[in-house]
Amino acid sequence: MITLYQFKPTFNLPNASPFCMKVETFLKLAGLPYTVEIMHDPRKAPKGKLPYITDGKSSVADSTLIVQYLTKTYGKDLNQHLSTEEKALSHAMKIMMEEHLYWVTLYSRWVDERYWPATREAFFGHLPPLIKNLVPKLIQESMKKQLHAQGTGRHTPDEIYAMGKQGIDALATFLADKPYLMGDRISEVDATAYAFAANLIVPPLDTPLAIAARAHPNLVAYCARIKAEYFND
Ligand SMILES: N[C@@H](CCC(=O)N[C@@H](CS)C(=O)NCC(=O)O)C(=O)O
Numbered sequence: 001m002i003t004l005y006q007f008k009p010t011f012n013l014p015n016a017s018p019f020c021m022k023v024e025t026f027l028k029l030a031g032l033p034y035t036v037e038i039m040h041d042p043r044k045a046p047k048g049k050l051p052y053i054t055d056g057k058s059s060v061a062d063s064t065l066i067v068q069y070l071t072k073t074y075g076k077d078l079n080q081h082l083s084t085e086e087k088a089l090s091h092a093m094k095i096m097m098e099e100h101l102y103w104v105t106l107y108s109r110w111v112d113e114r115y116w117p118a119t120r121e122a123f124f125g126h127l128p129p130l131i132k133n134l135v136p137k138l139i140q141e142s143m144k145k146q147l148h149a150q151g152t153g154r155h156t157p158d159e160i161y162a163m164g165k166q167g168i169d170a171l172a173t174f175l176a177d178k179p180y181l182m183g184d185r186i187s188e189v190d191a192t193a194y195a196f197a198a199n200l201i202v203p204p205l206d207t208p209l210a211i212a213a214r215a216h217p218n219l220v221a222y223c224a225r226i227k228a229e230y231f232n233d
Helices: 018-030 063-074 084-110 116-124 129-150 157-175 188-201 208-214 217-230
Strands: 002-006 034-038 052-055 058-061
Touching: 002 018, 018 034, 018 063, 018 084, 018 188, 018 217, 052 063, 058 063, 063 188, 084 116, 084 129, 084 157, 084 188, 084 208, 116 129, 157 188, 157 208, 157 217, 188 208, 188 217, 208 217
Parallel strands: 002 034
Antiparallel strands: 002 052, 052 058
């Protein structure tokens, strides 16, 4: 049995971590049965980040490696119908979200003081009073360091949000009026796109990124469609 280790559901989403939500979405798209184990401390994960899965004696960390493992082990290639060029294109879209949109989203939640209090409450509100004052601050510092090392954290808020909006607009433009990102049939990149788009649109945070994403009716409808089709439980 596949066990998915991930954070608790937050912000009215299956997961406020787009990488965890991507893997859970992939499992549903592939029709693979799984159970979920909630973890609060990613430092206990094999690579210090969530998600990871176990499957019998196998343990796989990192959403992309998990999808590769599941694809190979269970013969669930969701990209089978795509041409080589379409595969290249969907890979580029995936990387745009996972390596670019991720960081601007992280900035909006963990650094921008307008949205940090709501983030702190959503992620740490359940903790006992003493820890509740200490732990969020420590993790916020770690996020700031990661953002600085990656580079996004060195820009001004206006620059960061302008870059984020460009990515969101590109995603919505590429989706256009297609039901799924690569056309009429759902494919692997939809797991990433749904996770990232829903993580902008659904949480009760009116960040500039959320506003930019909600301004695209096709993106909003896309999220609603995938939720209705695959997350009706
Ligand atoms: N490349 C990894 C990224 C996973 C990742 O960044 N996970 C975040 C949550 S969204 C995490 O666990 N962060 C904890 C930390 O950085 O301490 C993947 O695709 O799974």
